[in-house]
Amino acid sequence: EAVIVNTAGGVACGDVLAISGRAESGAHLVLSTPAAEKIYRSDGPVARIDVTLAAEAGARLDWLPQETILFDQARLHRRFEVDLAGTSRFLAFEALMLGRPAHGDLMSEGVLRDRWRVRRDGRLIFADALRLEGPVAELLARPTIAAGGRAMAQFLYVAPDAEARLEAARALLEGAESECGASAWNGLLAVRFLAPRMETLRRDAASFLMGFREAPLPRVWAG
Numbered sequence: 001e002a003v004i005v006n007t008a009g010g011v012a013c014g015d016v017l018a019i020s021g022r023a024e025s026g027a028h029l030v031l032s033t034p035a036a037e038k039i040y041r042s043d044g045p046v047a048r049i050d051v052t053l054a055a056e057a058g059a060r061l062d063w064l065p066q067e068t069i070l071f072d073q074a075r076l077h078r079r080f081e082v083d084l085a086g087t088s089r090f091l092a093f094e095a096l097m098l099g100r101p102a103h104g105d106l107m108s109e110g111v112l113r114d115r116w117r118v119r120r121d122g123r124l125i126f127a128d129a130l131r132l133e134g135p136v137a138e139l140l141a142r143p144t145i146a147a148g149g150r151a152m153a154q155f156l157y158v159a160p161d162a163e164a165r166l167e168a169a170r171a172l173l174e175g176a177e178s179e180c181g182a183s184a185w186n187g188l189l190a191v192r193f194l195a196p197r198m199e200t201l202r203r204d205a206a207s208f209l210m211g212f213r214e215a216p217l218p219r220v221w222a223g
Contacts, residue, residue, distance in 0.1 A: 001030040001218060001219070002021070002029065002030070002031050002032075003032055003033065003034055003218075003220050004031060004065070005033070005034060006033075006037060009038070010037070010039070010040050011037065011038065011039045011040065011049065012040045012042070012047065013040070013041075013042030013043060013044065013045040013046075013075065014042070014046070015047045015048070016047070016049075016050075017048070017049045018052075019049070019050070019051045020052040020053070021052075021061065021063075022053070022054045022055070022061075023055040023056065023059035023061040024056050024059060025056040025057050025058055026057075026058045027060075028060045028061075028062075029055075029059070029060070029061050029062070030062040030064060030218055031053075031061070031062065031063050031064065031065070032064045032065055032066070032218035032220055032221070033065040033066050033220065034066075034220040035066060036067045036068065036069050037049075037065070037066070037067075037068045037069070038069050038071065039068060039070045039074040040074060041071050041072055041073035041074055042074060042075040044075075046075045046076065046111060047077070048076075048077050048078070048079075049079070050079050050081075051063075051079065052081045052082075053081070053082045053083070053090075054083045054084070055083075055084050055085060055088035055089070055090055056085050056088060057085040057086075057087050058085075058087050058088065059085070059088045059089070060088065060089040060091075061088070061089070061090050061091070062090075062091045063090075063091070063092040063093070063094075064093050064209070064217070064218055064221075065094065066095075066220075066221060067095035067096065067097050067151075067198055067202070068095070068096050068097070069100060069198075070096065070097070070098050070099070070107050070112060071099070071100070071107065072105060072106060072108055072109065073108075073109055073110050074107065074110045074112075075110055076110075076111065076112055076113070077111075077115075078112075078113070078114045079115045079117075080092075080094075080115065080116045080117065080118075082116075082117070082118040082119065083119050084118065084119065084120045084121075085120075085121065086120055087160070089157075089158070089160075090118070090156070090158040090159070091155075091156070091157050091158075092154075092155070092156045092157075093155045093156075093205065094153060095151065095152070095153035095193070095198070095201060095202070095205065096112075096114070096151070097151050097198040098110075098136060098140065098150045098151075098152075099150055106137055106150075107136050107137065108135070108136065108137040109134060109135060109136055109137075110132075110133075110136050111132070112130065112131070112133075112136070113129070113130070113131050113133075115129050116128040116129070116154075116156075118156070118188075120158065120187070125158070125186055125188060126158070126188055126190075147179075147194075148196060149179065149194040149195055149196055150196060150197070150198075151193075151194070151195045151196065151197055151198040151200070151201040151202075152192070152193065152194050152195075152201070153192070153193040153201055153205055154190070154191070154192055154193075155190065155191040155192075155193075155205070155208070155209075155212075156188065156189070156190050156191075157188065157189040157190075157212070158187060158188045159187070160187065162184055162189040163184040163185065165184070165189060165212075166189060168212075169182045169184075169189060169212060170182050172207070172208045172212060173191070173204075173208060176204040177195065177203075177204060178193045178194060178195040178200055178201050178204045178205075179193070179194040180192060180193045180194070180204065191208070193205055
């Protein structure tokens with residue numbers, strides 16, 4: 001279990017973070033963070049976070065950072081590139097909070113571009129992109145976008161048994177207060193969460209993750 005620490009305490013305008021991790025053949029690697037990542041407001045330059053992950057044959061890699069919080073007028077481009085062997089297992093959970101409603105800080109404007117690419121044996125199997133620019137609060141209020149939700153998360157599981165675990169995943173989501181749903185195809189399983197507050201989403205996601213992984217959350221989540 002490895003913990004990634006941002007010694008700067010957050011990401012400011014124009015900052016660039018590059019994170020990479022690899023689980024070698026037969027290994028089980030869990031990557032996490034000790035606290036939420038904060039993306040501060042920018043007067044123009046865009047901050048970047050590039051994450052590159054890989055799992056070799058027979059390995060398992062769990063990517064379980066705590067949530068990313070975007071302040072008002074934050075500007076962030078984030079990119080995930082994941083390369084997997086056909087017999088490896090990959091599990092990822094990423095949560096975003098747009099603003100801090102509990103502190104009266106709403107993200108009214110800003111930029112967020114979040115891009116995911118996952119490859120198995122060199123072949124693209126998952127591509128996802130989220131783009132919010134300009135009047136973020138207005139966009140999130142639209143029923144077809146977030147219906148007022150400000151906390152969102154994506155869970156992804158890529159493994160030989162991913163599709164077979166769909167019904168079990170849906171059973172774990174029963175009773176959740178967040179809006180959530182699960183689907184599976186082509187050897188992967190995806191779950192999305194949406195809630196008005198991070199506390200609600202985090203509670204639902206923690207219950208789901210512990211049940212799905214059949215293991216406790218990373219120790220730093222309890223800090």
